[in-house]
Amino acid sequence: MARQTADRDLAPLLDAARRWIDACLVEDGSLFAPGRLLWTTANAEILQRDFVDRPDSGSDGFMAKLERQLADAGGAAQQFAAELLWALLLFPSNTGAKTKREHVERAWSWSGEPLPAVGPCLDDQVLRGVGSAGTAYGNLRWKELAYLIALLRALKAKAQEQRRAVLTNYDQFVGWIDSVPRDGDRQFRHMLRWFAFPDRVERMSSxxxxxxxxxxxxxxxxxxxxxxxxxxxxxxxxxxxxxxxxxxxxxxxxxxxxxxxxxxxPEDDDDTAPTDAAPSVREPAPPPARNVTPADAGAPPVNLILYGPPGTGKTHWLRQRMTEYTDAPSQVDPDTWLHETLSGFGWRAVIAAALADLNRPARVPEIRAHRWIQAKAKQRGRALASVQASLWGYLQEHTPQTSSTVNIAVRRSPFIFDKREAGDWHLLPNWQEQDDEAASLWQTLKGGPSAASEAILRYKLVTFHPSFTYEDFVRGIRPVRTADDGRTEFRLVDGKFKQICDEAHANPARRYALFIDEINRANIAKVFGELITLIETDKRAVFDANGRLVGGLAVHLPGDEEADTVERPFGVPKNLDIYGTMNTADRSIALLDVALRRRFRFEEREPRYDLPEMDREVDGVHLGRLLRRINDRLEYLLDRDHRIGHAYLMHAHGLDDLRDVFERQIVPLLQEYFFDDFSRVALTLSTQGAPFVAQHAVDFTSLFSGTRNDGVPGQRPRFVVTPREEWTAESFRGLYAGIEA
Structure with a gap:
């Protein structure tokens, strides 16, 4: 693994980490006070009692609350806490070395002693860190500290030799750390894994x-x-x-x-240090965006399906299209940024952020009037009048049982709201620590578009498969695991198509897109259902500011007719483009649903033999002629839908590359095409040189000692793929050169 970045050597930091592991984790010593025993089970239990089991819900910062919690812990435990902070702050590079030293020195001073003059563990070269841990790591430092204490208690319960084995054997380590309970997806487990095994694990904090x-x-x-x-x-x-x-x-x-x-x-990301924050579920960062101007939103909608054999660049074409629906942080307009930011969060987080922005107690109508609540309602396709009941529900459900002003039976953590006697609602003092999602949204919205570091994606990607259904694509009742207590509930959940349609409706000044990979592998009629009509370009829905349909067609989706909250009828917006790809080797275009074929424009992607990457020789083998000959044979033996695309060969730069492609991709693909009929595979790859598939005759008498019955042949052919080392340049040239001559 990398022990050196582009600008510095990480050896000083890794040396300090190894000293800490050996002296403190394996043994019970001290990092800053050699000779003392600080990393002991007893001190870990004190911090469990005074810090983990006695949370401080005050509004002060982390260090102030930690000092109060450890006021009676004793000098040894306080010094132990200072060294724990050093370990927690070792990896992040988004906290400066000076700040890290100040935190460690401050915690050590609680014991009444100054921090000893120690060696290189507090040098700038050590404390510079190795990569950004994101803002979540700093905001939730108390959770990371509680997790570190849990790791220590589990580790110190083992004998010293067992600890050493855990921290020097990767297999034992991952088995052990997975057995330690954690609250959420803690980042320190990734940091510790890299500290212990830098030659086995990449320097990534999530x-x-x-x-x-x-x-x-x-x-x-x-x-x-x-x-x-x-x-x-x-x-x-x-x-x-x-x-x-x-x-x-x-x-x-x-x-x-x-x-x-x-x-x-992304090419516009100049920060070469790790940028992992708390893991999130979102699409991967695409290439830099070609900005789509708001005027583009008025263009006619696109319904396009690319089809062709495998390896003809259909997915590559989609990736290029995705850049047109991507806004770099410096390009995104405020409305698009707000709508796309809110799309990743639920109502509870948006309500909390709105109350935090108001910075005062507020009644439900005031909360409903907040611009973020209105934007969320628009993004969800909800009429503003229907939102008030939802606000009441979330506010009451997330109120602690001790509340004297709320009287409902069902409560759910996190408990972050409460109501005053006057009837207005407010956030509890420790709401950010109780609700990571809401805290993250509040920090993001407070920073605004100018502080955005991630591209805004105005598209969604979905891959069809035989079991894909209307419930997956549009809306259906599905099991959902709740983050509150881990239980599984059945809820009405919107699919990717419904989600992207709502986002496009909420921001009509920008174009949005849905990309469907392998569109022919699902039952199209079942997946689209009644919406197959709504995707037609002349039936796209237009709503006014009050949610009334003023153009196109719209329907009521299953589940909203009898719902308590009013939803706008569902329609496919005009500013949504739909792109699909289909592999003709899986299913012919002729077998597609006729209704789908009438509503999409189809473009064929054929194998290209004239590309610069194909019109060249590799060790005397002309790639374009080689591929053309194989495809002519496949079209003769099967059909044109079962040809092979240029992408298989265009990156070959030597004979070994050709061998790799044939061994790992082309021969297995031909087996699939011919249903393991190796006689056809051998015919397709017949050559003037050393064969790719050899044929041997097998005699009945060499296998059986009995009498051959009628109908049992006396001899049968056996086909065997020859070793790749025998495939010479002449073998590849012989596929086309001998016949052409």
Missing amino acids: NKDRRRILEAYGVARRRELRDWSDRQLDDAILTLRRAQEAAHPGQNLDFYDPPLSDRWQ
Whole structure:
């Protein structure tokens, strides 16, 4: 792994981390006072009692509250807390070395002693950190400290040799740390994993960037990566690193520095340090945006499907289109930024942010009139008059049981609201610590568009598959795991299509898009249902400011006719473009639903033999002629839908690359095309050189000792894929050169 970034050597920091692990985690010593025993079970239990089990709900900052909590803990425990803070602050680079030293010195001073003059552990080179941990790590430092204390209590319960094994053996470490309960997806577990295993783990403080990297390099899709464990992500990143090191021999590679960062980070992101904050579920950062002006919103809507064989650049074309629906932080207009920011948060967080912005108690009508509440209602497709009941519901449900002014049976954490006798609502003093989501939204909205660091995506991406349904795409009752207590409830949930339509309706001055990959793999009639008519360009819905339909068509979706809150009828807006891709090897375009074919424009993507990347030779093998010959054979044996795209070969730069492509992609693809009929695979790859698939005769007598019955052949052919080392340049040339001659 990278022990050196583009601008500095990380060895001093890693040396300090290893001293801390050996002296404090494995043993019970002290980082700043050699000879003392500070990292003990006894001190960990004191902090559990005085800090974790006795939270301070005051409005002061973290350090002031920690000082109050540890006032009676004793000098040893207070010094122990100072060293814990050092460990928590070691990784982040978004906190300066001076601030880190001040925090450690302040905590140590609570013991009545000055911080000893120690070695390099407090040097600038050590305290500069290795990457940004995001604002969430600083705002929720109390949670990270509580998690570190939980780790220590679990670790110190082991014998010293067992601790050493955990902190020196990666497999034991991941098994152990997964067994320690944690409140949320704590970032310190990623930091500790890197400190302990810097040659096995990348310097990332969450899994967000790991997933972005693996998706950008084509290792797996986002929906798969969301379910991967830390170990799976580490293994995949390690394999990817080794492949990149082989491709860039002699270079000191880091995923946050070019050339590796060019593949997955936006070009306008000049910060090469890790930017992981608390993990969030959102689309990966796309290439820099080509700004779409508001005038573009008046253009006719696009309904377009690209079709063709695999490897013809359909997905690449979609990615290019996505940039047209992406606003870089410096380009986004305030309305778009607000609507897209609110789309990622629920009502509870928006209500809390609105109350924080008002900075005073307020009645429900005043809260409803707040601009963020109005924007959220518009983004959800709700008439403003229908929102008041929802506001009452959320305010009452998230009120603590001790409230004397609210009398309802159902309460749900986090408990952040309360009502005064006068009837106005306010936030509880510790609401930001109780509700991470609301605190994050408040900080984001308070910063405004000028402080935005992430691109705004005006599109959604969905991949169809055989089990994909109307309930997934538009709206349906689905199990939802609540973050409050981990229970699973069944709720009416909007699908990606409904979500992007609501976002486009809420911001008619900008264009939005829905990208559907593999559109032909689902039952189109079932997925679109009655909405197949609404996507027609002349039936797109237009609503006035009061939510009344003034143009096009709209329907009432299942679930809203009898709902307590009024919803605007659902229609597909004019500023929404719909793009799809379909692989003709999976299903012919002729088999598509006729209703869909009438409502979309179709563009074919064929294999290209004239591209510069194809009209060239690799070790004497002409890529374009090679691919054309294979495709002519496939069209003869099957049909034109089962050809092979140019993307398979265009990145080959040597004979080994060609062998890789044939072994790992083309031969398995041909097996699939011919349903494992190797005689057809052998025919497709027949060559004048050493064969790709060899044929051998197998005699009955070599296998059986009995008498051959009637109908059993005396001899049968066996086809075997030959070893890749036998595939020479002549084997590849022989696919086309001999016949052409």
